[in-house]
Amino acid sequence: MDILKTDFIRDFIKTTDDGYKQGWHERNGGNLSYRMKESDVEAVREHFTGDRPWMDIGTRVPDLAGEYFVITGTGKYFRNVVLHPEANIGIIEINAAGDKYKVRWGLKDGGRPTSELPTHLMNHEVKKKAANGAHRVIYHCHPANIIALTFVLPLSDKVFTRELWEMMPECPVVFPEGIGVVEWMVPGSREIAVVSSDLMKKYNAVIWAHHGLFCSGEDFDTAFGLAHTIEKAAEILVKVLSIRPDKLQTITSENLRELSKAFRLDLPEEFLYDK
Ligand code: 2HA
Numbered sequence: 001m002d003i004l005k006t007d008f009i010r011d012f013i014k015t016t017d018d019g020y021k022q023g024w025h026e027r028n029g030g031n032l033s034y035r036m037k038e039s040d041v042e043a044v045r046e047h048f049t050g051d052r053p054w055m056d057i058g059t060r061v062p063d064l065a066g067e068y069f070v071i072t073g074t075g076k077y078f079r080n081v082v083l084h085p086e087a088n089i090g091i092i093e094i095n096a097a098g099d100k101y102k103v104r105w106g107l108k109d110g111g112r113p114t115s116e117l118p119t120h121l122m123n124h125e126v127k128k129k130a131a132n133g134a135h136r137v138i139y140h141c142h143p144a145n146i147i148a149l150t151f152v153l154p155l156s157d158k159v160f161t162r163e164l165w166e167m168m169p170e171c172p173v174v175f176p177e178g179i180g181v182v183e184w185m186v187p188g189s190r191e192i193a194v195v196s197s198d199l200m201k202k203y204n205a206v207i208w209a210h211h212g213l214f215c216s217g218e219d220f221d222t223a224f225g226l227a228h229t230i231e232k233a234a235e236i237l238v239k240v241l242s243i244r245p246d247k248l249q250t251i252t253s254e255n256l257r258e259l260s261k262a263f264r265l266d267l268p269e270e271f272l273y274d275k
C-alpha cells in the first residue's frame with residue numbers, strides 16, 4: 001500500500017499543515033508524534049528499511065518496547081511536511097529495552113527525529129498506561145498567546161486552569177481535568193521530559209513557560225482541537241487583560257459548578273476557589 005495514501009499518514013500531514021497555517025510553527029518550531037496501531041504497521045511494513053542504525057533515545061521507555069511511531073524530524077519545518085513528507089517525517093521503531101530507536105521509513109538523507117523525542121516518548125508511555133492505550137497522538141506547538149500569558153500570570157496549574165476556563169464554557173468541557181504548567185527549563189532535555197510526563201498523568205495539556213504547549217489525544221483531531229481551544233481562550237484572555245486588567249464580570253466559580261453539574265464534568269474542587 002502506498003504509505004502516503006494511508007489514513008494515519010494523511011491525518012498526520014494534515015495536522016502539521018493545519019498547525020503551520022495557525023502560525024504556531026515558525027521555522028522548525030513544534031513537533032508531532034503518533035503511536036501506530038498494529039494494523040498501521042502491517043499496512044506499510046513492506047516499505048520499511050533495515051539500513052539505519054539503532055540510536056539512543058536519551059531516556060528509557062520500557063513500556064513502549066517494540067512500538068512504532070510516526071514523528072516529525074529535528075530541524076524540519078512543518079511548512080515543508082505537506083510538500084516533501086519523506087524528507088520531513090519518518091517512522092521509528094523502539095527496541096526491546098526501550099532505550100534506542102531505529103528509523104524504518106522517511107527522514108531521508110540521514111534525518112533524525114525531533115529534539116523533543118524524550119518528552120514525546122515519555123508522554124506516550126504515560127498516556128498508553130493512563131488512557132488504557134486509547135491516546136495515540138502527542139502534539140507540541142508554539143502558540144503566541146499562551147506563551148505571552150506565561151510572562152504575566154503566576155506559573156501554576158491552578159491559575160492557568162481557572163483563568164482559561166473563565167474565557168469560554170467550551171474550556172471546562174474540553175479540558176475538565178485542568179492544565180499543567182512547567183516553569184522554564186532547557187528544551188530537549190531528559191529533565192523537562194520527566195517533569196512534563198509526570199504532569200501528563202493528570203492532564204492532557206501541559207504548558208511550557210516561555211516556550212509552548214504539549215497536548216495529548218486519542219487521535220489527531222482531539223490533540224489538535226485541544227491546542228486550538230486552549231490558544232483561543234488564551235487569545236481572549238490576552239485581549240481582556242489588554243483592554244483592562246480587572247474584569248468587570250466573568251464566569252464565576254458558582255457558574256462553573258452549575259456547568260459541571262449540567263454537563264457532568266466532575267470539575268476538581270481545587271480549581272473552583274473563590275477569587
Ligand atoms: O524546534 O519546538 O521545542 C522544535 C521545538 C523544540
Ligand code: ZN
Nearest residue numbers: 029030211212
Ligand atoms: Zn518547542
